[in-house]
Amino acid sequence: MGKLHDRMQEDLLLKAYSPHTQRAYLGCARHFARHYLRSPEEMGEQEIRGFLLHLVRERQASPATLSMYVNALKSLYNVTLKRPEAVKGISHPKRPKTLPVILSPEEVLRILAAVRSVKHKAIVATAYAAGLRISEVCGLRLADIDSQRMRIHVRSGKGKKDRYVMLGESLLALLRQYYRKARPPGEYLFPGYKPQRPICTNAVRQVLRKVIRETGLAKKVTMHTLRHCFATPLLEAGTDTRILQILLGHSSIRTTLRYTHITDRLVQNLVSPLDMIHPAP
Numbered sequence: 413m414g415k416l417h418d419r420m421q422e423d424l425l426l427k428a429y430s431p432h433t434q435r436a437y438l439g440c441a442r443h444f445a446r447h448y449l450r451s452p453e454e455m456g457e458q459e460i461r462g463f464l465l466h467l468v469r470e471r472q473a474s475p476a477t478l479s480m481y482v483n484a485l486k487s488l489y490n491v492t493l494k495r496p497e498a499v500k501g502i503s504h505p506k507r508p509k510t511l512p513v514i515l516s517p518e519e520v521l522r523i524l525a526a527v528r529s530v531k532h533k534a535i536v537a538t539a540y541a542a543g544l545r546i547s548e549v550c551g552l553r554l555a556d557i558d559s560q561r562m563r564i565h566v567r568s569g570k571g572k573k574d575r576y577v578m579l580g581e582s583l584l585a586l587l588r589q590y591y592r593k594a595r596p597p598g599e600y601l602f603p604g605y606k607p608q609r610p611i612c613t614n615a616v617r618q619v620l621r622k623v624i625r626e627t628g629l630a631k632k633v634t635m636h637t638l639r640h641c642f643a644t645p646l647l648e649a650g651t652d653t654r655i656l657q658i659l660l661g662h663s664s665i666r667t668t669l670r671y672t673h674i675t676d677r678l679v680q681n682l683v684s685p686l687d688m689i690h691p692a693p
Contacts, residue, residue, distance in 0.1 A: 416451060417442070420492045427491070428572060432547065440484035452488060456498045460485055464502070475505040512640040513631050520641060523633070526623045534590040535602055535616055536623075538564075539635055541583040543642030543660055545570065546617070546635040550610045552601040559584055566661065575661050 420441060424434045445452055447463050467473040467481060482504050489498045515523075520540060527533040539549045548566050556565040562579045587601075598607040604615070616635060624633045631637075639660070646656055657665050 416453060416492070420488055423491045424487070427487075430547075430572075436480060437484035437487055440481045441488050444481075444485060444488075453493060456495070457501055460489075460499060460502055475507045478505045479507070513633065513637050514644055515631065515633065515637065515641050517645075519629060519631075520638070522627050522629070523620075523623055526627050527619070529619070530586075530590045530593050531602060532616070532619045534586055535611070536620065536635075536638065537583055537586050540638040540642055541580050542577045543639050544577070545639060545661075546613050548661075549635075550602060550613050550616060552610075553599045554596070554601050555599070557584075557587060557601065570661055570663075573661060573663075575658060577659050 417438065421434065421438060424437060429437070441452065444460075444463050447466065448455060448459055450459075464478065464481065467478055473481070482502055486499045486502065490496045524533060524537060524540075527536055535549055538544060538552070539546065542564055544552075544564075544566065551567070552564070553567070556567065557579065558565065559579065562581075562584070563576045564579050566575050566577060568574065596603050596607075600607075600610045602611045603609065604611040620633070620635060643656060643660060646659075647653070653665060657667075660667075
């Protein structure tokens with residue numbers, strides 16, 4: 413599907429999808445074509461449904477993975493092939509409404525203490541202290557750290573949106589320590605193997621996985637977990653959800669309101685209706 417691949421790639425570029433999303437969607441389309449050994453141009457709704465059922469039954473694809481394939485195939489048929497009827501009846505899977513894992517302050521300190529490299533410690537600390545996504549942390553430039561106004565400029569976050577987040581004193585001190593030791597060349601705060609490119613997100617994930625094994629934490633911890641741990645204490649401290657929405661870069665307030673279900677302190681401070689009418693002896 414050489415020519416079709418190029419057309420789809422161009423359409424994704426024109427839609428201004430992130431490089432990560434482009435790679436993911438193109439990979440999904442290739443997988444679909446390889447499954448039937450035919451071009452998507454020769455197939456329609458029946459083959460799409462069969463392929464998605466194959467992902468669920470044979471590959472045990474998660475709802476998130478299945479949703480990505482649906483998005484990719486909808487983009488392929490709606491935009492590139494201009495055959496919206498082929499995917500009109502294809503819906504997104506219902507995702508389970510699970511609550512994210514939250515770490516205690518002591519557990520966060522254990523993780524930070526276990527990170528040996530000052531560079532990786534600065535990356536992990538930045539994700540936690542500023543509530544950034546892993547791609548946002550890795551893509552930070554030196555010029556994005558504004559120590560005069562004590563803020564961080566997040567460029568082209570999810571949805572291609574810029575925003576400012578706070579720069580705390582402790583994080584600033586750690587970033588200065590890292591800068592003095594590493595003297596990162598080029599424009600990126602956390603450069604990768606090639607100084608003109610930022611550090612790879614997969615490299616950061618691998619470091620964190622190793623650290624979690626060494627700490628012995630039983631919880632499933634990812635870089636996104638640290639983002640959740642940023643939001644919860646702020647909400648418990650009384651931060652307005654609208655402000656939290658801006659800090660996190662959420663497009664919808666409904667995403668931010670999810671954190672109201674995981675604030676232990678707020679739950680602990682509530683009084684049961686039974687206690688109101690019948691105090692314990």
